[in-house]
Amino acid sequence: MDFFLLLLVNGLVVGSIYALVALGFVLIYKSSDVLNLAQGELVMLGAYICFAFVVQYNIPFFAAFVLTLVFSTILGLSVERVVLRPLIGQPIISVIMVTIGLSSVLRALVQAFWGTDTRPFPTIVSEAPVMLGSIPISQVYIYSLAVSLVLLAIFTAFFRYSKTGIAMRAVADDQQAALSMGISVRRIFAMAWIIAAVVSAIGGIMVGLINGINISLSYMGLKVLPVAILGGLDSIPGAVIGGLAIGVLENLSGGYIDPIVGGGVKEVAPFVFLVFILMIKPYGLFGKEIIERV
Amino acid sequence: MLALNNVEVMYDDVILVLKGLSLQVPEGKIVALLGSNGAGKTTTLKAISGLLKTEEGEVTDGSIEFLGKRIDGRDAATIVRMGIFQVMEGRRVFEHLTVEENLRAGGYTSKGDGNLKNKLELVYNYFPRLIERRNQKAGYLSGGEQQMLAIGRALMAKPKLMLLDEPSLGLSPMLVQEIFGIVRKINQEERATILLVEQNARIALGIADYGYLMENGRVVLEGTPEKLQDNEDVKEFYLGLTDVGKRKSYRDVKHYKRRKRWLS
Numbered sequence: 001m002d003f004f005l006l007l008l009v010n011g012l013v014v015g016s017i018y019a020l021v022a023l024g025f026v027l028i029y030k031s032s033d034v035l036n037l038a039q040g041e042l043v044m045l046g047a048y049i050c051f052a053f054v055v056q057y058n059i060p061f062f063a064a065f066v067l068t069l070v071f072s073t074i075l076g077l078s079v080e081r082v083v084l085r086p087l088i089g090q091p092i093i094s095v096i097m098v099t100i101g102l103s104s105v106l107r108a109l110v111q112a113f114w115g116t117d118t119r120p121f122p123t124i125v126s127e128a129p130v131m132l133g134s135i136p137i138s139q140v141y142i143y144s145l146a147v148s149l150v151l152l153a154i155f156t157a158f159f160r161y162s163k164t165g166i167a168m169r170a171v172a173d174d175q176q177a178a179l180s181m182g183i184s185v186r187r188i189f190a191m192a193w194i195i196a197a198v199v200s201a202i203g204g205i206m207v208g209l210i211n212g213i214n215i216s217l218s219y220m221g222l223k224v225l226p227v228a229i230l231g232g233l234d235s236i237p238g239a240v241i242g243g244l245a246i247g248v249l250e251n252l253s254g255g256y257i258d259p260i261v262g263g264g265v266k267e268v269a270p271f272v273f274l275v276f277i278l279m280i281k282p283y284g285l286f287g288k289e290i291i292e293r294v
Numbered sequence: 295m296l297a298l299n300n301v302e303v304m305y306d307d308v309i310l311v312l313k314g315l316s317l318q319v320p321e322g323k324i325v326a327l328l329g330s331n332g333a334g335k336t337t338t339l340k341a342i343s344g345l346l347k348t349e350e351g352e353v354t355d356g357s358i359e360f361l362g363k364r365i366d367g368r369d370a371a372t373i374v375r376m377g378i379f380q381v382m383e384g385r386r387v388f389e390h391l392t393v394e395e396n397l398r399a400g401g402y403t404s405k406g407d408g409n410l411k412n413k414l415e416l417v418y419n420y421f422p423r424l425i426e427r428r429n430q431k432a433g434y435l436s437g438g439e440q441q442m443l444a445i446g447r448a449l450m451a452k453p454k455l456m457l458l459d460e461p462s463l464g465l466s467p468m469l470v471q472e473i474f475g476i477v478r479k480i481n482q483e484e485r486a487t488i489l490l491v492e493q494n495a496r497i498a499l500g501i502a503d504y505g506y507l508m509e510n511g512r513v514v515l516e517g518t519p520e521k522l523q524d525n526e527d528v529k530e531f532y533l534g535l536t537d538v539g540k541r542k543s544y545r546d547v548k549h550y551k552r553r554k555r556w557l558s
């Protein structure tokens with residue numbers, strides 16, 4: 001039972017990070033139909049930038065964290081300005097190809113600056129575990145889960161109640177109609193990229209605090225794709241549920257099945273699960289229903 | 295208030311759709327712009343509201359002035375902020391947003407949420423049917439309710455000039471009556487000037503102060519509703535009356551309807 005709980009908690013922690021990163025992915029897809037295949041690299045880059053501020057420039061962690069978010073904001077904005085805006089009006093597939101290009105560039109930059117070795121983050125959160133009933137949980141997990149859940153709640157409220165959040169959903173529904181009410185579609189795209197870069201960086205930093213960072217952080221992009229598809233690609237609540245589900249599933253199958261078959265199930269399980277779900281619900285768990293009425 | 299002078303509009307740099315169109319909309323009035331399918335009515339409205347750009351269209355000649363300022367070539371967001379709001383053909387509500395979220399999107403350009411409540415109340419006053427559906431997704435509203443919502447979104451922006459593109463499209467005659475009554479009321483009580491595009495000439499001329507008839511990218515006839523209604527061509531082609539005054543055959547009417555649905 002303890003073992004199960006441990007796996008469950010770990011799964012929720014990892015899952016909440018997936019959910020956060022998937023949120024960025026879904027936002028870009030929702031507002032502009034673009035699959036951002038550089039999402040994982042945004043995670044990686046955010047983590048390395050924070051690492052550099054803390055370790056190489058000796059900036060206190062909280063200041064470094066805030067600086068990283070500022071950096072991510074500028075990064076998101078410039079990607080939109082420099083890379084995507086010239087492509088307005090081009091076929092979506094070209095834009096998606098460009099995000100692949102962007103991912104290679106970002107990965108190359110990180111390797112050039114920091115190499116490929118795993119770097120440990122300095123300990124920020126005390127390492128003494130807290131006891132949840134009879135199972136020990138490291139404090140960094142708890143902080144990470146709390147941060148993710150708070151952020152997800154904030155974003156949910158943002159999309160439901162704020163003027164900009166509603167405008168973003170309006171653009172996702174009907175760009176031209178949104179334009180006709182004075183909503184600047186470009187500004188909305190820029191917002192989507194900024195949010196995507198910021199949540200990715202936060203996700204990256206949290207994974208860094210838990211596991212240390214290396215170049216394979218960018219594989220987070222591969223994890224987030226099934227999460228987003230599971231949730232329905234364009235659904236924000238879907239991203240949250242999808243993230244938690246895949247995090248838990250991954251850990252449970254890793255804990256129970258891997259020892260029997262000798263490993264590897266943890267990595268594959270999310271995809272098997274995904275295929276299974278898509279056979280039953282082709283638009284994902286929370287995909288936008290197509291509203292038909294004449 | 296609004297003046298178009300010899301406006302030419304081209305799509306994709308080759309298709310000339312407006313060929314020297316001129317019209318005026320005086321402050322406080324309702325002006326009807328009539329014409330058959332493909333005459334260029336929607337194009338005219340998009341030229342005014344700045345939405346042409348999203349469709350590779352461009353004003354290549356002439357000028358559009360609003361309150362004494364040139365607005366051709368400005369982007370849609372700027373034009374909305376200057377006080378022009380287009381209610382697009384086919385309603386175009388945000389289907390996955392609730393009624394109230396649609397309204398808030400309509401009020402996007404107005405500053406401060408303080409008077410948000412007042413503005414929502416104003417809209418619900420004009421369209422009481424929307425109140426009970428405020429938290430329902432707009433995609434599930436009936437066609438008439440969606441049209442009300444589309445006009446309600448415009449009200450949220452408190453525009454000086456409203457451009458309405460075929461609000462009667464696909465609605466029952468009863469609903470058309472109701473909605474046009476409300477449009478008239480909005481014109482009088484909110485002092486919104488209205489440029490109304492319609493195929494349904496009878497009802498449009500019923501509330502308009504002045505009318506233009508366009509064909510093939512140009513204005514071919516203009517005048518007071520009385521004058522237009524008396525014109526033989528208008529009678530025949532737009533009011534569905536022959537010179538003896540009887541309705542055109544059902545077959546023609548139906549044919550026209552089918553064509554319309556195909557195009558829209």
Ligand SMILES: Nc1ncnc2c1ncn2[C@@H]1O[C@H](COP(=O)(O)OP(=O)(O)OP(=O)(O)O)[C@@H](O)[C@H]1O
Nearest residue numbers: 305309311330331332333334335336337338349557
């Ligand atoms: N985006 C576009 N690109 C190219 N041609 C266009 C475009 N939009 C409209 N046209 C053409 O311009 C002409 C006028 O179209 P417009 O939509 O303005 O007509 P309309 O008077 O509103 O007709 P309807 O009553 O059917 O709505 C049509 O021949 C149409 O094919």
Ligand SMILES: [Mg+2]
Nearest residue numbers: 335336337383
């Ligand atoms: Mg039209």
